[in-house]
Amino acid sequence: MRNLLHPSLGLIGRVLIIVLLTILIEFCAGTILYDRASSLRVREDEANRMAEHIAAASRVMIQRDPSERPAMASRLSSANFTVTWHRTLPPPPPMSADLFEMRDQIVAREPVLDHHMLRLYLREPGRRTVVVGSLALDDGTWLTFNAPQLVDEGKFRIAWIAMMIVVAIGLSLIAGLMIRTTLQPVRRLAVAAARIGHGEQEQIAETGISEVRDLIRAFNEMQGRIHSLIADRVEALAAVGHDLRTPLARLQLRAEGIGDDQLRESIGADVREMAGMVSSLLAYLGGDDDPENPQAVDLAVMAATLVDDIVDQGRDASYAGPDHLTHHLRPLGFKRALRNVVENAAKYGDMVQVTVNADQDHVTIQVEDDGPGIDAERLEDVLRPFVRLDDARGRDTQGLGLGLAIAVRAVEMEDGTIHLANRDSGGLCVTISLPRGDGGIAQSRNAGRH
Missing domain, CATH: 1.10.287 (Helix Hairpins)
Incomplete structure (x- = not known):
């Protein structure tokens, strides 16, 4: 298999080989299973009944005058067993190998039939399989018979279909595994492509086709x-x-x-x-190559400190949340992001409210102001770089419009999200949500500073 799927083969060559191998294995397995399934074997009671019919018919026929035998054959016939007498028959063809087992069943019941050249054949009128046979009488004449109900064709077909379904499922699994192995380097390439530009360069081993x-x-x-x-x-x-x-x-x-x-x-x-x-x-x-490593940071103290800075500037700002809330993140980048959001709120509003909450899954920081807000259809635009919404929040349009874009990038580096929404009472609410992750959050002394 390793030689057949040598790396020098192209993708088309490998897929072609996999398809050809699948077809070949299915053909071989189908042939073997068909031979096994077509080795016809009747129930013991059916074989015994047929053996008794053949033996009885041969004894009755040999005792009758040849002129009476055609009429006697008609009387011996039934819907499930038809008998015909012949003075001569052409040389019989070789008996099919898959009927030997059925013949052995009949002969085992009536051993005397083994001396009368008992032969069995299959005839298929339409879709119904009929067992026919011939028997040599002692005077050299022949007795032929038909047994249309001897073979349970429905069970034969069900068994054949079931076996082929099993084979098809097995081959599908094998082919899928081979194709999966062939395309495994492509999956590694896709993973590396998703990480390109984020962190150190990662060389991929040149393997595969x-x-x-x-x-x-x-x-x-x-x-x-x-x-x-x-x-x-x-x-x-x-x-x-x-x-x-x-x-x-x-x-x-x-x-x-x-x-x-x-x-x-x-x-x-x-x-x-x-x-x-x-x-x-x-x-x-500055790019995504950030030398900072995540470390334990007290988000509550960070948020409260930024609020105090706003208050020191003579603005109205307040903090609500726990006294301490520890989370693992990049401190400088995230503080710059949170400062941009808080200062943006202080720039456009007379009041700033910073609220920190935590549950089992997330840490949430909300920054609210009472400014003019932003048109609903442009809430996403303000998160893009170099966008300044002069009409909506036109009190001060200094800067390049990068404050919130920088915040978005820093929050995304912590696997978090940032969301903007207009407050019902007026103003803007910026919500930063950070997943707890394996780093965990140690919350202590939730005294609720306000």
Whole structure:
């Protein structure tokens, strides 16, 4: 089998060989099973009855004058056993091998028939199998008979169909296993393709048929180029970020020397906005290669701290939830995501409410504001990068529209989801849901800080 399915064979060749092997095995198995099933064997009582009929008819016929024998044969016949007398018969053909067992059953009941050249044959008028036979009498004449009810043809067909179904099922399983083995490298390739661009490059062993090996080789080369492009992009962005921050820092220092307070403040705000845009752009385009490892983080403290920062800015913000809630995640990336969501709520609303809840399966963080909200048909648009909904939430349109896009990416890295919905009382509600996973959540002192 290993030689038949050598890796040098193509996909078409392998499938063709599997199909041919399946057909060949089915043909051989069908032939063997047919021979076994067609070895006709009647019930013992039927064989005994037929043996008695043949023996009785032969004894009666030999005692009658030849002129009386045709009429006597008619009287000896019935619906299930027909007898005919002949002066001569042509030489009988060889008896089929599958009827020897039936003949042995009859002879075992009436051994005397073994000396009268008893022969059995099958005749199929239409779809009904009939057993016919001939018997030599002592005077050289012949007695022929028909037994249409001797063979239970229905049981024969049922047994044949059942055996062929078993064979077909077995061959289907074997063929399926062979095809599954043939396509196993393709499944490994599909798994690797789903992970491409996420984390380290993973080379796939070039195994399988020739076409699959060529495909794996091309895939390995492609993912090498993709990871190289990502690495080049990260390095280029880091260099650009460094080059941009330096003149921005110098510009900020020079702005401090401007005597006009209003002009100085305006230039400083513009510089800070540009620095923020550079930071957000680098955070979003920095690629998926994240050096952070998940670790235990107190989400309750993180959320409460961000709320305190908003309060320190003179805004109305509150936290509701447990005092401590530990979860395993990437702390820097997730804190940046949660800060973007909280600051976005504070930018567009006069009030910010952050609520943290946990159950057996999920940790949920809700950030609500009382701002203008977002049109229902555009709730998904705001999660895309570089989208700013000026009409809906137009109080302040600074930035590149990457805050929520960065949050979406960070939450997805934790296998979580982020959902936006308008509040009935006005404003927006952003819900972040994180699965507990095997890392678990240790909740302690659920005193309910508000």
